Amino acid sequence: MTSEVITGLLIPFAGTSLGAAMVFFFSKQISDNLQKILTGFAAGVMVAASFWSLLQPSLDSSEAMGKLSFIPAAVGFLIGIGFLLLLDEVTPHMHMDNQIEGPQSKLKKTTKLILAVTLHNIPEGMAVGVVYAGWLSGQAGVSRTAALALALGIAIQNFPEGAIVSMPLLAEGMPKNKTFWYGVLSGAVEPVAAVITILAASAVVPVLPYLLAFAAGAMFYVVVEELIPEMSEGEHSNAGTIAFSFGFVLMMILDVALG
Numbered sequence: 001m002t003s004e005v006i007t008g009l010l011i012p013f014a015g016t017s018l019g020a021a022m023v024f025f026f027s028k029q030i031s032d033n034l035q036k037i038l039t040g041f042a043a044g045v046m047v048a049a050s051f052w053s054l055l056q057p058s059l060d061s062s063e064a065m066g067k068l069s070f071i072p073a074a075v076g077f078l079i080g081i082g083f084l085l086l087l088d089e090v091t092p093h094m095h096m097d098n099q100i101e102g103p104q105s106k107l108k109k110t111t112k113l114i115l116a117v118t119l120h121n122i123p124e125g126m127a128v129g130v131v132y133a134g135w136l137s138g139q140a141g142v143s144r145t146a147a148l149a150l151a152l153g154i155a156i157q158n159f160p161e162g163a164i165v166s167m168p169l170l171a172e173g174m175p176k177n178k179t180f181w182y183g184v185l186s187g188a189v190e191p192v193a194a195v196i197t198i199l200a201a202s203a204v205v206p207v208l209p210y211l212l213a214f215a216a217g218a219m220f221y222v223v224v225e226e227l228i229p230e231m232s233e234g235e236h237s238n239a240g241t242i243a244f245s246f247g248f249v250l251m252m253i254l255d256v257a258l259g
Helices: 003-024 032-060 063-068 070-090 109-137 144-171 176-187 189-203 205-232 237-258
Strands: none
Touching (some): 003 109, 003 189, 032 070, 032 205, 032 237, 063 070, 070 109, 070 205, 109 205, 144 237, 176 189, 189 205, 205 237
8 A cells, every 4th residue: 555545544534633633722612503514514525525526436437337337326325325324223322413322322421422423434434445446446437636635525524523523522521632532533443444445445346336336325324314414403504504515615626626
């Protein structure tokens, strides 16, 4: 694995870590308005990345199938949704709105919050890994700059997500250093998921279109299940919608300009 690929896989992790560092600049929980803005922005970035960086390359790399070229993208996308649905059901965690979901568990509230963010980060790590695998294989219509664009986009959306993770822990009275490291560790799953995906994809290059769409489906699940409800509930929902639009446009610009 080249240093360029390793750097690309670590960029999203850096975004989470920088977001977690926000605990050193705030003395209490972030406001509901700011949280909706951060959540909406992250959702917009993820939706744009799912299409331009994942679904579009999946469709392009299946052109040889003619009118059936939609099959890998459609099948992979639905499997990705199903995988995250299953993971959501079997993993004890807390949704972003702090309502306890999933199987009964004696895990602490803070542990469930960390599990929730870790769950979010798995598809993001897979997305970066599969795009870099596509670039390395040269058979998925993915360029080096397109892979870098996705890594940067995920890092941008990870910044507010890192803050959303660490700040509630700070509000519960946890020391700043501890909340920071919990935030950092919640993002550590991303490079791990990316490496595993690259290793798996390199052995099964013919199914890369399915894997690209799989990652897109997994990311869409996180957006629809977690981020959009969080940014739309209660007051200040317009702020979340506007932030979603800016996040979407920013990721679109990154992908088109760099891709």
